[in-house]
Amino acid sequence: xxxxxxxxxxxxxxxxxxxxxxxxxxxxxxxxxxxxxxxxxxxxxxxxxxxxxxxxxxxxxxxxxxxxxxxxxxxxxxxxxxxxxxxxxxxxxxxxxxxxxxxxxxxxxxxxxxxxxxxxxxxxxxxxxxxxxxxxxxxxxxxxxxxxxxxxxxxxxxxxxxxxxxxxxxxxxxxxxxxxxxxxxxxxxxxxxxxxxxxxxxxxxxxxxxxxxxxxxxxxxxxxxxxxxxxxxxxxxxxxxxxxxxxxxxxxxxxxxxxxxxxxxxxxxxxxxxxxxxxxxxxxxxxxxxxxxxxxxxxxxxxxxxxxxxxxxxxxxxxx
Amino acid sequence: xxxxxxxxxxxxxxxxxxxxxxxxxxxxxxxxxxxxxxxxxxxxxxxxxxxxxxxxxxxxxxxxxxxxxxxxxxxxxxxxxxxxxxxxxxxxxxxxxxxxxxxxxxxxxxxxxxxxxxxxxxxxxxxxxxxxxxxxxxxxxxxxxxxxxxxxxxxxxxxxxxxxxxxxxxxxxxxxxxxxxxxxxxxxxxxxxxxxxxxxxxxxxxxxxxxxxxxxxxxxxxxxxxxxxxxxxxxxxxxxxxxxxxxxxxxxxxxxxxxxxxxxxxxxxxxxxxxxxxxxxxxxxxxxxxxxxxxxxxxxxxxxxxxxxxxxxxxx
Numbered sequence: 001x002x003x004x005x006x007x008x009x010x011x012x013x014x015x016x017x018x019x020x021x022x023x024x025x026x027x028x029x030x031x032x033x034x035x036x037x038x039x040x041x042x043x044x045x046x047x048x049x050x051x052x053x054x055x056x057x058x059x060x061x062x063x064x065x066x067x068x069x070x071x072x073x074x075x076x077x078x079x080x081x082x083x084x085x086x087x088x089x090x091x092x093x094x095x096x097x098x099x100x101x102x103x104x105x106x107x108x109x110x111x112x113x114x115x116x117x118x119x120x121x122x123x124x125x126x127x128x129x130x131x132x133x134x135x136x137x138x139x140x141x142x143x144x145x146x147x148x149x150x151x152x153x154x155x156x157x158x159x160x161x162x163x164x165x166x167x168x169x170x171x172x173x174x175x176x177x178x179x180x181x182x183x184x185x186x187x188x189x190x191x192x193x194x195x196x197x198x199x200x201x202x203x204x205x206x207x208x209x210x211x212x213x214x215x216x217x218x219x220x221x222x223x224x225x226x227x228x229x230x231x232x233x234x235x236x237x238x239x240x241x242x243x244x245x246x247x248x249x250x251x252x253x254x255x256x257x258x259x260x261x262x263x264x265x266x267x268x269x270x271x272x273x274x275x276x277x278x279x280x281x282x283x284x285x286x287x288x289x290x291x292x293x294x295x296x297x298x299x300x301x302x303x304x305x306x307x308x309x310x311x312x313x314x315x316x317x318x319x320x
Numbered sequence: 321x322x323x324x325x326x327x328x329x330x331x332x333x334x335x336x337x338x339x340x341x342x343x344x345x346x347x348x349x350x351x352x353x354x355x356x357x358x359x360x361x362x363x364x365x366x367x368x369x370x371x372x373x374x375x376x377x378x379x380x381x382x383x384x385x386x387x388x389x390x391x392x393x394x395x396x397x398x399x400x401x402x403x404x405x406x407x408x409x410x411x412x413x414x415x416x417x418x419x420x421x422x423x424x425x426x427x428x429x430x431x432x433x434x435x436x437x438x439x440x441x442x443x444x445x446x447x448x449x450x451x452x453x454x455x456x457x458x459x460x461x462x463x464x465x466x467x468x469x470x471x472x473x474x475x476x477x478x479x480x481x482x483x484x485x486x487x488x489x490x491x492x493x494x495x496x497x498x499x500x501x502x503x504x505x506x507x508x509x510x511x512x513x514x515x516x517x518x519x520x521x522x523x524x525x526x527x528x529x530x531x532x533x534x535x536x537x538x539x540x541x542x543x544x545x546x547x548x549x550x551x552x553x554x555x556x557x558x559x560x561x562x563x564x565x566x567x568x569x570x571x572x573x574x575x576x577x578x579x580x581x582x583x584x585x586x587x588x589x590x591x592x593x594x595x596x597x598x599x600x601x602x603x604x605x606x607x608x609x610x611x612x613x614x615x616x617x618x619x620x621x622x623x624x625x626x627x628x629x630x631x632x633x634x635x636x
Contacts, residue, residue: 039456067491152354157374
């Protein structure tokens with residue numbers, strides 16, 4: 001870094017040494033001009049497509065606006081939607097569904113993902129090939145995959161039930177993953193874990209590979225047991241990477257929509273109704289645009305907070 | 321991911337290595353089952369696809385693929401007998417089910433929409449992202465870290481929350497269900513990834529190259545065009561593929577903001593229906609054709625996947 005700063009200093013000295021008129025002709029437009037020219041379009045597009053709509057949503061959240069009845073006179077309702085949302089027991093139940101989903105997927109994906117990364121790091125023959133195979137699900141379209149999993153989960157004709165019945169002996173037609181109140185939350189956890197365990201694995205693998213070999217060599221010299229090495233070297237040193245994966249999955253699953261929408265669409269009842277599904281119902285089925293905007297803002301603020309922590313974790317990993 | 325970097329145990333024993341191989345391969349095979357099942361179901365007849373217990377062995381049929389690309393009407397055998405004899409194999413296949421092909425289905429136009437919107441938004445996101453990343457990488461930009469965080473934070477917004485005002489805005493200016501509207505929206509979403517990833521790639525190109533070029537009389541823009549861009553070409557290509565994959569896979573915006581004209585493939589696939597519900601072989605065929613390009617890209621990109629999914633933060 002200091003090397004770079006030094007060079008920059010050197011360069012600016014050189015620029016100063018050249019007479020300004022000539023320097024201007026050589027460079028065409030100034031660096032500052034180029035910087036704004038290059039960043040400008042990106043910022044403009046983000047302002048139009050992200051910030052302007054966001055401001056609009058904040059404004060709407062204080063009104064009774066309904067997108068399917070644009071001609072009804074607008075009424076200012078102040079903070080009513082926010083107080084309604086924060087005191088609505090149904091909504092808190094929905095938040096609990098989301099929280100259970102986030103926690104369950106994170107625990108399963110972290111344990112499986114770290115375990116897989118640890119095993120792959122043994123560097124057996126062909127580990128590169130098998131790693132690539134394992135990575136495939138996370139790149140696929142969650143909606144399309146969710147739709148197909150609903151077929152696998154069918155009682156009787158579904159492959160999932162058939163495999164479970166083959167292993168456990170429970171008849172394949174005696175349970176319905178998606179139709180059952182107790183099993184439906186697990187069905188979305190299973191599919192999410194299937195898709196995203198590879199993600200956690202890949203980041204954990206990077207963490208394990210970032211640990212310098214000489215630390216282990218020193219531990220061997222000190223006759224630390226493999227168990228001890230794992231708990232006092234491997235795990236602590238891979239921790240920033242694990243945290244990064246956990247945070248990212250946390251944010252992503254907090255706003256999870258596509259996979260669950262096609263798998264269960266929130267049902268049965270509202271047992272798998274995640275926050276984003278509630279939001280879609282309020283905004284695009286009940287058309288309570290003002291209320292939905294308030295809910296969207298609450299979700300956004302929560303995620304923004306998590307995102308702040310995420311970026312700090314990113315920077316910590318970057319320094320490694 | 322280099323294969324020669326440090327590992328967590330100095331020299332794993334032969335036994336532990338073999339056990340690890342066994343477990344990892346077992347996981348990989350289990351995780352492939354649903355995908356193999358999609359592939360197989362595409363070649364089943366509708367009856368075989370919903371057989372109980374599920375059929376692992378079956379005689380393959382192209383009915384799923386024929387049904388995917390056509391719409392059909394049921395006719396009486398008497399009526400079919402009056403038609404001129406079928407010449408094409410797919411006509412024969414459909415008629416053996418007492419149906420007649422009525423016309424092409426909407427799968428192909430949806431696929432084309434996915435391609436146009438995917439490539440259009442990728443092109444824009446990569447062009448804008450490349451120049452912005454260069455500026456962030458080389459120049460002193462006021463509030464640089466805040467701007468970069470702002471760009472990243474746009475990616476964290478829940479899509480449904482963004483879709484509400486976008487829906488209202490697009491309705492106002494007539495961009496609902498248009499390809500150009502979807503291209504602009506996906507460009508905005510992809511910009512965060514493209515700027516962050518490309519900044520990482522630009523940071524790795526030594527400044528000396530441009531400095532040397534500028535001393536040789538190139539202007540800053542010429543140096544960017546003739547020196548930096550060729551050096552960054554691998555990174556730009558990888559970024560483009562990541563953007564393309566996002567646009568290709570996206571569902572939430574597509575289902576809320578498109579309905580016909582500009583609808584992409586993901587919201588369409590669940591609505592491939594036959595007589596009495598979803599036509600699973602056709603759904604599986606459509607899913608297979610939709611997923612294959614992504615599987616190919618994943619294999620091509622495997623060394624850069626880590627970078628892509630962490631917005632360029634983790635590089636090894």
